[in-house]
Amino acid sequence: MNLTELGRQAREAARYVESLGITEKNRCLEQTAQALLEGEAQILAANKEDMERAQKKGMSQGLLDRLALTPARIRDMADGILEVAALPDPVGEVISMKPRPNGLLIGQKRVPLGVVGIICEARPNVTADAFGLCFKAGNAVILKGGSDALSSNMAIVECLQRGLEAAGAVKMAVQLITDTSRETAREFMRLNGYVDVLIPRGGAGLIRTVVENSTVPVIETGTGNCHIYVDETADFKMALDIIENAKTQRIGVCNACESLVVHRSIAQAFLPALKLRLQDQQEEGKRVEIRADQEACAIVPEFVPATEEDWGCEYLDYKLSLKLADSLDEAIRHINRYNTGHSESIITQDYAHAQEFLNRTDAAAVYVNASTRFTDGGQFGFGAEIGISTQKLHARGPMGLQALTTTKYIIYGNGQIRS
């Protein structure tokens, strides 16, 4: 597979997609959604191949579940694309336009990024999802999925291309890299000049590989070691409700709470209540193991002594680390040292503490008196998200359609030269 040729075609397709108006893009999206529904048999047959191969090689049940497609999941993919079609188009807005003393009129206009590369793991529904968002923002997409989902991805991309053709559009606006070798993956990550940005969607290992090897700019989406700090003046009931929600509502997600910091002065009263809520009152199998520092373990003997590794750990499980702190300052320092820059929350009734926590905590999303689980494009009102950025460049936090665009300066003159 000649990646440079594929990149060249993507660049050409990107110029085409950029030229489309809102109505044309939405018609394309509707046709691709339709093509997914019409391709159900083809997609299911391809997915069956992937599933059989995966079962033979002994893939775990959890991963098999993620790989499996059903008519309902295909309908969800199509619905997802239609939802994106219904969102406002981010492209073309002129954000500002001001005259300069020499009469030049300088404006900044929102434009597509160009070619977006997506590297994902064995979750075929991500393929349609990522295409929809990138295309709506005016971009061409190159997808690379894991080898386990290859047949499914090929069928899905074929359907998407068929939909584009039905709408009279350039089908190369979405392309799949079908060679799943490591060498091709590396070449893809170094396709500067053809790919404007790479977005890895998957676990920490995939993200690290992309960051390590890519020369194309990367948007790192991320792992979340999210903290909740229970301040001296916290309302206990509110704190327990929020902690329970942030820890147990869905354990496998990046905005789940993984670490608590509790003010020392309330530990004697609060920790037993915490144990009651997260352990005694939970169903079998959903009791939260609390790995705490020495002093907290002395107050609640059921807590497990934490090691240094616990402070930085994203459990994605019914586990939670817990540290006592003497002050807001100590709590913030602990969080800023061990967090992953995702989401952090303070529970407090103190005005100054709330403001200080918002100011000093270094993360994409910082909360007062709310669950970290809200860090999500849908919850933030973006309609959809391509991921949650934990880096500081370009986009930070949930990324909606706007994160898939850039700007360019447009300048109206009437003969100005520089003196």
Next chain:
Amino acid sequence: MNLTELGRQAREAARYVESLGITEKNRCLEQTAQALLEGEAQILAANKEDMERAQKKGMSQGLLDRLALTPARIRDMADGILEVAALPDPVGEVISMKPRPNGLLIGQKRVPLGVVGIICEARPNVTADAFGLCFKAGNAVILKGGSDALSSNMAIVECLQRGLEAAGAVKMAVQLITDTSRETAREFMRLNGYVDVLIPRGGAGLIRTVVENSTVPVIETGTGNCHIYVDETADFKMALDIIENAKTQRIGVCNACESLVVHRSIAQAFLPALKLRLQDQQEEGKRVEIRADQEACAIVPEFVPATEEDWGCEYLDYKLSLKLADSLDEAIRHINRYNTGHSESIITQDYAHAQEFLNRTDAAAVYVNASTRFTDGGQFGFGAEIGISTQKLHARGPMGLQALTTTKYIIYGNGQIRS
């Protein structure tokens, strides 16, 4: 030299700088400007060492000029810092804040990037300049200069640190990597977790090395193969004034014009006028060599036949490539194929062509009827610039203080949990 320890100190310093208010940051900047003036003798002595070493190894006169410091240049460095102090502080502004249906109030606040790494070549004035901008935007800075400027950079950074101490501030807000080995440079480019962004400031070779080797996010600043397209309806006098300005006003800069595209229908009349303006009417030594396609050479025999390489070349010299095009579409395709995404201009009196050129040309800055030389932070009204980004992520075009910041979401709740 232990880069991890240096990175740890920079991270700590960044938290401190972020906590400073506008008045405190400006007082620090004033003190560092003062310290540069007071350190004149020390800086000049150190620069003399660098100059002697450079002369011995036979550095070219051009590079020696860039390396040399004088009392006037030191005053310029100090003045540059004071000018940055006078600019509005970009940090702390809440760009938007809106309630969600569940009562959460979600805002986006502008905050510093954290630790900015600057890699530059043998131009010691960049050191003070980069520090001023990064610090004003609330960041700590780690600088790495070329080995040729090591003594000068050490003296400058010592003065800056002395100024910070005089203002009662943490001096580690600016640090210099004094080990100029290639290995240390590579280690610096992989200091993820300690450095939030790397900005290379120098020639194409340096930028390529940083893009190739860095795992820390990079802002690519750029080379400029800038085009001017002379459309059918162009006013010839305006076109010639703009081309002369863009090509000859300063030949060594990235926003200088390097390539012309001329509509074929006006070639017979326009090309001789172009030759007159850029060759006959220029002083000896400032006559522009025009490397043109076959047809243009047939019209003006003094033009030199262009090769394929010319179309993509950033000459930084009294040279210009020239291609005829049959249409606006062909012109835009040529530009989008060979440009570096910097600055492009159309000279036209046609409304639809002006709009189409602005829409379809893929570059950081796209002009109608003006010189490409205006792509500059000062000219755009930013007060100062850290470079001109030719990438699409984070910042595109001239980068002022705002490009040295990021945002974080701040969320005010009153007990919200996710259902």
